[in-house]
Amino acid sequence: xxxxxxxxxxxxxxxxxxxxxxxxxxxxxxxxxxxxxxxxxxxxxxxxxxxxxxxxxxxxxxxxxxxxxxxxxxxxxxxxxxxxxxxxxxxxxxxxxxxxxxxxxxxxxxxxxxxxxxxxxxxxxxxxxxxxxxxxxxxxxxxxxxxxxxxxxxxxxxxxxxxxxxxxxxxxxxxxxxxxxxxxxxxxxxxxxxxxxxxxxxxxxxxxxxxxxxxxxxxxxxxxxxxxxxxxxxxxxxxxxxxxxxxxxxxxxxxxxxxxxxxxxxxxxxxxxxxxxxxxxxxxxxxxxxxxxxxxxxxxxxxxxxxxxxxxxxxxxxxxxxxxxxxxxxxxxxxxxxxxxxxxxxxxxxxxxxxxxxxxxxxxxxxxxxxxxxxxxxxxxxxxxxxxxx
Amino acid sequence: xxxxxxxxxxxxxxxxxxxxxxxxxxxxxxxxxxxxxxxxxxxxxxxxxxxxxxxxxxxxxxxxxxxxxxxxxxxxxxxxxxxxxxxxxxxxxxxxxxxxxxxxxxxxxxxxxxxxxxxxxxxxxxxxxxxxxxxxxxxxxxxxxxxxxxxxxxxxxxxxxxxxxxxxxxxxxxxxxxxxxxxxxxxxxxxxxxxxxxxxxxxxxxxxxxxxxxxxxxxxxxxxxxxxxxxxxxxxxxxxxxxxxxxxxxxxxxxxxxxxxxxx
Ligand SMILES: Cc1cc2nc3c(=O)[nH]c(=O)nc-3n(C[C@H](O)[C@H](O)[C@H](O)COP(=O)(O)OP(=O)(O)OC[C@H]3O[C@@H](n4cnc5c(N)ncnc54)[C@H](O)[C@@H]3O)c2cc1C
Numbered sequence: 001x002x003x004x005x006x007x008x009x010x011x012x013x014x015x016x017x018x019x020x021x022x023x024x025x026x027x028x029x030x031x032x033x034x035x036x037x038x039x040x041x042x043x044x045x046x047x048x049x050x051x052x053x054x055x056x057x058x059x060x061x062x063x064x065x066x067x068x069x070x071x072x073x074x075x076x077x078x079x080x081x082x083x084x085x086x087x088x089x090x091x092x093x094x095x096x097x098x099x100x101x102x103x104x105x106x107x108x109x110x111x112x113x114x115x116x117x118x119x120x121x122x123x124x125x126x127x128x129x130x131x132x133x134x135x136x137x138x139x140x141x142x143x144x145x146x147x148x149x150x151x152x153x154x155x156x157x158x159x160x161x162x163x164x165x166x167x168x169x170x171x172x173x174x175x176x177x178x179x180x181x182x183x184x185x186x187x188x189x190x191x192x193x194x195x196x197x198x199x200x201x202x203x204x205x206x207x208x209x210x211x212x213x214x215x216x217x218x219x220x221x222x223x224x225x226x227x228x229x230x231x232x233x234x235x236x237x238x239x240x241x242x243x244x245x246x247x248x249x250x251x252x253x254x255x256x257x258x259x260x261x262x263x264x265x266x267x268x269x270x271x272x273x274x275x276x277x278x279x280x281x282x283x284x285x286x287x288x289x290x291x292x293x294x295x296x297x298x299x300x301x302x303x304x305x306x307x308x309x310x311x312x313x314x315x316x317x318x319x320x321x322x323x324x325x326x327x328x329x330x331x332x333x334x335x336x337x338x339x340x341x342x343x344x345x346x347x348x349x350x351x352x353x354x355x356x357x358x359x360x361x362x363x364x365x366x367x368x369x370x371x372x373x374x375x376x377x378x379x380x381x382x383x384x385x386x387x388x389x390x
Numbered sequence: 391x392x393x394x395x396x397x398x399x400x401x402x403x404x405x406x407x408x409x410x411x412x413x414x415x416x417x418x419x420x421x422x423x424x425x426x427x428x429x430x431x432x433x434x435x436x437x438x439x440x441x442x443x444x445x446x447x448x449x450x451x452x453x454x455x456x457x458x459x460x461x462x463x464x465x466x467x468x469x470x471x472x473x474x475x476x477x478x479x480x481x482x483x484x485x486x487x488x489x490x491x492x493x494x495x496x497x498x499x500x501x502x503x504x505x506x507x508x509x510x511x512x513x514x515x516x517x518x519x520x521x522x523x524x525x526x527x528x529x530x531x532x533x534x535x536x537x538x539x540x541x542x543x544x545x546x547x548x549x550x551x552x553x554x555x556x557x558x559x560x561x562x563x564x565x566x567x568x569x570x571x572x573x574x575x576x577x578x579x580x581x582x583x584x585x586x587x588x589x590x591x592x593x594x595x596x597x598x599x600x601x602x603x604x605x606x607x608x609x610x611x612x613x614x615x616x617x618x619x620x621x622x623x624x625x626x627x628x629x630x631x632x633x634x635x636x637x638x639x640x641x642x643x644x645x646x647x648x649x650x651x652x653x654x
Binding site for chain 2: 011015022050051056
């Protein structure tokens, strides 16, 4: 059974129903095969884009759907419950639009955002480098000022949608001090931009992950987003929201694993009873359900802070940590519930387990989330009692 | 051009179906939705409107449904897909109406609306008699082009292809006319998120039998010619028969099975 949901408006409820329909009819039938053959589902993104699902969290005046995170994240969760690669992709697309929306000039936003959010285009976000993942300030890719433009040189590792995206939001060094990093919007057809072959990953194999090479890629000054030196701050702010997206997708993935496990447990018999009738196994399922529900509640609590314009970064880290650790546990337990069958590729739960693993790694490893949370505790967390400003 | 598309709110076929004590379908206690077969009718109506573009003057697609309060969900779905306005005929006296009575209410509602073309699905996914479109055309005194699997409109001439078991026929009718379309006419679109938001502002009127000038005695279970006598749950699925071929008798066993089921 998919999750029970309480949506804030009838339109949001209709939106979630629509997402569930299109997920069941268009995404689910294609997922297992595309993952097995490592084929990037570009068409699926177009289908979602035409329905207006690639711009949901951005305002209408820049071409978005103007939905609160409370709604947008539940859309991501539904997508993640049928196809993690697509759920992650929609989240990364939103991530790649963040800098322009937040720090772009009015002219830059009007020029590019409506198209970026319109559904036909797909974005990518280039922060990590081969030697600099958790510590992005150690990046080496440079953007040298040259007349009325910049010339980008270096390599960006692990780019989700690498080689498939239509635009790349790229962080590059514009000075030698650690924080001298700026943000650039680079079109896919820029000269000197190329993609390595996709990484051969453990899971999320339908999503392409590549190193992007910048061999003297020239972009105009008008493609620098925000001021020089503002890039790292923008990249990290984008990740606060992006982590909520990953938390939601991980929750959907866990829900899917739980659903498969419950269906199997009601069908499989041992010692003359259904395995769900053995208390020892029913308790495993109960813990899985509790883990999924608490994950959902955790990301929604952070989303509601964000939607009201309140600080939410620590809560986003908590959500990313809880939801992805829970997804790892729930998908592992789902394999256990299916016994030997769970360990085979004839059932999807082993794939879910492989997909859950990466969620603990990207957009800040769960060690980094704990670091963020620990620092917040050191500084002192808020004890304020606030009324909903809405 | 004015298109009226008749749609039905039906119980979700993926859920358990229940019946009331009088053997009518329980529509209140279960999740309902726009009948999938009627989505094709909405799709064809929207395509006709889009093809006419601005040359056809201002075309308008009106969604018409008869049903309990929840049936407005079916209208809303059609509005989200792109229809322009809705009419919901709701009256307790209608409950239990058969196809004959239903077609009377539909016809009276259509008469109150400007209509060049009335579009229906091929059948409902719950009652499933598939006779309402023909009855409706008779009651309206309009030509009925039913079971179209491909639809063309050329000026005032409607042309459809009907695929039968033994022949494919082309049927032409002059507008105004009644059209029904099959599940082969073209996949229905998904609403877009913009469509969902736009539907909020589209007008939906609710009409009673009195608004239509229909007497309550002409409809409902009492006035219906057909009634469901008895319903039975579908028997649980039984395990299939497995033919084991250990001594070369497998082929014969398969043929015997197919013959016994009259497949060959
Ligand atoms: C499938 C996939 C998709 C990705 N997509 C993108 C993308 O689209 N864009 C992008 O920019 N990046 C992307 N990444 C990169 C991802 O964000 C990094 O892999 C991640 O941040 C970790 O960096 P690293 O791999 O260099 O590990 P490292 O930083 O080398 O970390 C190695 C280990 O050390 C731990 N560690 C590091 N520092 C500390 C510390 N201070 N305290 C405690 N433990 C620590 C880490 O938790 C980890 O366990 C993607 C990665 C994958 C696998």
